[in-house]
Amino acid sequence: xxxxxxxxxxxxxxxxxxxxxxxxxxxxxxxxxxxxxxxxxxxxxxxxxxxxxxxxxxxxxxxxxxxxxxxxxxxxxxxxxxxxxxxxxxxxxxxxxxxxxxxxxxxxxxxxxxxxxxxxxxxxxxxxxxxxxxxxxxxxxxxxxxxxxxxxxxxxxxxxxxxxxxxxxxxxxxxxxxxxxxxxxxxxxxxxxxxxxxxxxxxxxxxxxxxxxxxxxxxxxxxxxxxxxxxxxxxxxxxxxxxxxxxxxxxxxxxxxxxxxxxxxxxxxxxxxxxxxxxxxxxxxxxxxxxxxxxxxxxxxxxxxxxxxxxxxxxxxxxxxxxxxxxxxxxx
Amino acid sequence: xxxxxxxxxxxxxxxxxxxxxxxxxxxxxxxxxxxxxxxxxxxxxxxxxxxxxxxxxxxxxxxxxxxxxxxxxxxxxxxxxxxxxxxxxxxxxxxxxxxxxxxxxxxxxxxxxxxxxxxxxxxxxxxxxxxxxxxxxxxxxxxxxxxxxxxxxxxxxxxxxxxxxxxxxxxxxxxxxxxxxxxxxxxxxxxxxxxxxxxxxxxxxxxxxxxxxxxxxxxxxxxxxxxxxxxxxxxxxxxxxxxxxxxxxxxxxxxxxxxxxxxxxxxxxxxxxxxxxxxxxxxxxxxxxxxxxxxxxxxxxxxxxxxxxxxxxxxxxxxxxxxxxxxxxxxx
Numbered sequence: 001x002x003x004x005x006x007x008x009x010x011x012x013x014x015x016x017x018x019x020x021x022x023x024x025x026x027x028x029x030x031x032x033x034x035x036x037x038x039x040x041x042x043x044x045x046x047x048x049x050x051x052x053x054x055x056x057x058x059x060x061x062x063x064x065x066x067x068x069x070x071x072x073x074x075x076x077x078x079x080x081x082x083x084x085x086x087x088x089x090x091x092x093x094x095x096x097x098x099x100x101x102x103x104x105x106x107x108x109x110x111x112x113x114x115x116x117x118x119x120x121x122x123x124x125x126x127x128x129x130x131x132x133x134x135x136x137x138x139x140x141x142x143x144x145x146x147x148x149x150x151x152x153x154x155x156x157x158x159x160x161x162x163x164x165x166x167x168x169x170x171x172x173x174x175x176x177x178x179x180x181x182x183x184x185x186x187x188x189x190x191x192x193x194x195x196x197x198x199x200x201x202x203x204x205x206x207x208x209x210x211x212x213x214x215x216x217x218x219x220x221x222x223x224x225x226x227x228x229x230x231x232x233x234x235x236x237x238x239x240x241x242x243x244x245x246x247x248x249x250x251x252x253x254x255x256x257x258x259x260x261x262x263x264x265x266x267x268x269x270x271x272x273x274x275x276x277x278x279x280x281x282x283x284x285x286x287x288x289x290x291x292x293x294x295x296x297x298x299x300x301x302x303x304x305x306x307x308x309x310x311x312x313x314x315x316x317x318x319x320x321x322x323x324x325x326x327x328x329x330x331x332x
Numbered sequence: 333x334x335x336x337x338x339x340x341x342x343x344x345x346x347x348x349x350x351x352x353x354x355x356x357x358x359x360x361x362x363x364x365x366x367x368x369x370x371x372x373x374x375x376x377x378x379x380x381x382x383x384x385x386x387x388x389x390x391x392x393x394x395x396x397x398x399x400x401x402x403x404x405x406x407x408x409x410x411x412x413x414x415x416x417x418x419x420x421x422x423x424x425x426x427x428x429x430x431x432x433x434x435x436x437x438x439x440x441x442x443x444x445x446x447x448x449x450x451x452x453x454x455x456x457x458x459x460x461x462x463x464x465x466x467x468x469x470x471x472x473x474x475x476x477x478x479x480x481x482x483x484x485x486x487x488x489x490x491x492x493x494x495x496x497x498x499x500x501x502x503x504x505x506x507x508x509x510x511x512x513x514x515x516x517x518x519x520x521x522x523x524x525x526x527x528x529x530x531x532x533x534x535x536x537x538x539x540x541x542x543x544x545x546x547x548x549x550x551x552x553x554x555x556x557x558x559x560x561x562x563x564x565x566x567x568x569x570x571x572x573x574x575x576x577x578x579x580x581x582x583x584x585x586x587x588x589x590x591x592x593x594x595x596x597x598x599x600x601x602x603x604x605x606x607x608x609x610x611x612x613x614x615x616x617x618x619x620x621x622x623x624x625x626x627x628x629x630x631x632x633x634x635x636x637x638x639x640x641x642x643x644x645x646x647x648x649x650x651x652x653x654x655x656x657x658x659x660x661x662x663x664x
Binding site: 048 | 362364365378380383384407454456459462468474477549550
């Protein structure tokens with residue numbers, strides 16, 4: 001498929017499905033034109049083959065899904081309304097154009113679920129399969145956005161969903177351990193794989209946390225041991241967490257055991273979960289108990305610690321920093 | 333330099349210099365927050381080492397400059413006000429961190445010249461040096477933006493600046509021909525190299541063309557023989573150009589001669605110039621003659637043809653399509 005034909009075919013995928021009504025000019029001009037709201041919330045993210053994923057381990061649609069979901073996750077962590085995405089694909093000559101289209105469809109499907117329009121894109125050849133996505137969300141009032149810098153002493157620290165599943169899924173994809181060696185039911189192994197291959201940005205949970213008065217929030221891309229430290233650093237407080245309280249996906253313990261890792265440490269450091277780590281005012285649990293609809297929108301939420309005064313660090317009540325440091329690594 | 337240190341150093345560069353006052357939250361959160369105006373104008377562009385440039389031919393600052401200028405050129409072609417940029421760098425392990433910083437400074441310098449703030453970024457490792465930039469401009473009235481689809485029969489077709497210089501500069505970088513073989517004065521050879529390495533987005537010219545009532549506009553990235561065809565196609569008209577009327581940079585004829593190419597064909601097809609091809613109402617020359625300040629802001633503008641009714645194509649009065657087709661190539 002010649003490049004122009006591929007670009008046309010990608011354009012057809014992007015035009016398929018509902019658009020937001022905000023798009024004044026989509027692909028086809030030098031730039032897209034989008035009707036704005038008060039404040040634009042924007043983030044750019046890149047996934048590189050061999051660094052953030054391995055193309056031989058994931059289906060093309062999963063690569064697109066993962067790239068879009070991880071990019072949108074940054075918008076969810078700000079609790080803004082999702083808006084548009086712009087996607088730049090770098091494709092090695094050996095990539096089957098049908099795979100490039102499947103990748104695009106995977107990214108597009110995530111967008112459709114969250115009301116996001118892919119308003120522009122770029123296709124290049126490259127020796128390395130690379131997907132860079134810029135996402136834009138909108139807010140009428142920047143005071144309602146949740147940064148990393150608002151945590152206050154006395155806040156509770158909580159996490160959505162469960163952790164470690166994506167890391168365990170990646171370990172299974174890498175074949176260390178195999179699902180069989182870990183004694184995992186095939187359905188559990190499949191869910192772990194899915195946690196890595198197809199994360200979901202937590203917009204609904206973020207909106208519920210916003211209503212609960214969330215003071216600081218971050219999405220968990222590098223592992224909560226790293227990401228919670230960003231909250232502490234930016235807020236000028238200490239986050240005191242209890243490692244044993246971290247909720248873990250089913251199957252994580254078995255995979256961690258095969259890797260010779262403490263399951264809780266694995267869940268804290270494996271990363272890629274794209275759940276939300278949030279600081280909440282002390283009144284939040286009471287409000288949540290009183291509002292079942294909020295509880296339903298939020299899904300699982302687990303308190304894992306507290307914000308304490310001073311410092312600029314993360315501490316665990318049941319593990320010392322050196323235990324964790326061995327597992328933290330500079331992710332790319 | 334460890335990755336986090338590099339990211340901090342890049343952040344310092346981006347924070348240097350004036351910002352627009354629109355930035356509510358810059359780098360450091362999950363996403364940047366920018367006070368919007370009525371309409372956002374956005375484009376994403378990627379430069380890949382070995383495809384769009386060769387890292388051994390350009391200084392790191394030039395790579396950053398070229399990436400940012402070519403991205404911003406899409407905003408200039410819409411005649412919006414430049415706003416923010418988001419930059420994703422993929423860096424091979426062998427890249428000296430100082431070179432990554434120089435690349436960032438090169439991109440930042442273009443932004444400073446045009447009042448653009450780099451509001452966010454991402455750094456990844458990769459086997460291939462890749463720079464992806466999303467640029468965002470703003471407009472209060474989408475009716476004032478200039479798309480590709482507004483050309484009307486009777487319009488004049490014109491081009492800013494001169495063409496072929498970037499292509500000639502690239503030929504010199506490739507060593508075919510050498511500046512000596514082409515008999516070029518060193519200063520001329522240097523200017524040609526600069527045309528390729530450090531293009532400049534034509535915001536000032538675009539604003540002047542907007543005031544002249546421009547009906548359709550595109551920036552010349554692939555060569556006017558390709559880009560003018562996009563205008564014709566999107567506007568549903570024929571653009572009838574005269575090849576011999578294309579303005580050519582000094583030194584282009586000598587380089588083209590060494591390559592055995594017709595200089596005018598070379599200028600029409602070599603691309604990378606990032607000048608603007610524009611359709612203007614017939615009254616524009618009169619208005620321009622009457623407004624010397626507009627003329628000064630616009631810089632050189634050359635009429636190269638006319639828009640005629642019907643069709644959906646580009647034609648040259650002094651060359652047939654097959655002559656040019658041999659030079660057009662699918663650019664990545």
